[in-house]
Amino acid sequence: GDSVTQMEGPVTLSEEAFLTINCTYTATGYPSLFWYVQYPGEGLQLLLKATKADDKGSNKGFEATYRKETTSFHLEKGSVQVSDSAVYFCALKMGTYKYIFGTGTRLKVLA
Amino acid sequence: NAGVTQTPKFQVLKTGQSMTLQCAQDMNHNSMYWYRQDPGMGLRLIYYSASEGTTDKGEVPNGYNVSRLNKREFSLRLESAAPSQTSVYFCASSYQAQETQYFGPGTRLLVL
Numbered sequence: 001g002d003s004v005t006q007m008e009g010p011v012t013l014s015e016e017a018f019l020t021i022n023c024t025y026t027a028t029g030y031p032s033l034f035w036y037v038q039y040p041g042e043g044l045q046l047l048l049k050a051t052k053a054d055d056k057g058s059n060k061g062f063e064a065t066y067r068k069e070t071t072s073f074h075l076e077k078g079s080v081q082v083s084d085s086a087v088y089f090c091a092l093k094m095g096t097y098k099y100i101f102g103t104g105t106r107l108k109v110l111a
Numbered sequence: 112n113a114g115v116t117q118t119p120k121f122q123v124l125k126t127g128q129s130m131t132l133q134c135a136q137d138m139n140h141n142s143m144y145w146y147r148q149d150p151g152m153g154l155r156l157i158y159y160s161a162s163e164g165t166t167d168k169g170e171v172p173n174g175y176n177v178s179r180l181n182k183r184e185f186s187l188r189l190e191s192a193a194p195s196q197t198s199v200y201f202c203a204s205s206y207q208a209q210e211t212q213y214f215g216p217g218t219r220l221l222v223l
Contacts (some may be wrong), residue, residue, distance in 0.1 A: 004153060027188065036214075038214075041169045041216060042216050043114075043201065043203075043213070043214030043216045044201065044203075044214035045213075045214070046211050046212075046213075050176040074212070075194060078173055078209075089153070089154070091153070091154075095112075095168075096208045097144075097154070097156070097161075097169075097208055099154070099156065099212070100153065101153030101155075102153050103151055103152055103153050
């Protein structure tokens with residue numbers, strides 16, 4: 001069945017370091033792909049999305065490219081800040097209602 | 112504009128007790144959703160409501176009931192709680208089913 005696999009955390013980085021959080025997926029069709037972020041004490045917020053192969057989603061300095069050939073949607077940021085500390089969820093969407101979420105990756109950025 | 116709100120934030124139940132988790136949104140969204148999140152797993156859809164007056168089962172509906180009280184409110188009821196229902200529950204909403212979902216902060220439920 002459809003699934004999302006993302007790297008286990010926690011990921012601990014120093015401020016201004018480069019971030020990569022890996023996400024790969026398995027899907028029978030052509031899903032849309034998402035990254036959501038959850039800050040402490042808050043709900044999940046959409047960070048970025050891509051709806052077709054080779055699309056690049058970007059927001060707040062984060063980027064991810066929909067790679068159909070490697071079934072991946074890795075999240076990257078060139079220079080992380082302490083305020084980026086959060087849990088990041090990769091997800092795919094098939095059809096109208098069916099979201100499949102990854103298990104989440106906790107990022108901790110140290111000053 | 113509060114977005115999606117959930118009550119309570121935290122609850123402890125004994126096995127067999129019942130309770131209702133409340134969710135409300137003030138964004139005039141048509142669709143609403145209930146998810147659960149368990150350790151080591153992603154969010155899984157319990158029930159959803161495409162529009163006021165309709166509800167449908169998601170991936171893990173057993174042991175739950177829902178009510179779409181009006182356009183703003185979507186409640187989740189556990190009639191007889193079980194330890195397997197210990198989880199974090201998230202409510203979400205979207206303007207239309209195919210659009211971006213907005214999430215509440217979650218309710219942490221512990222069933223002893």
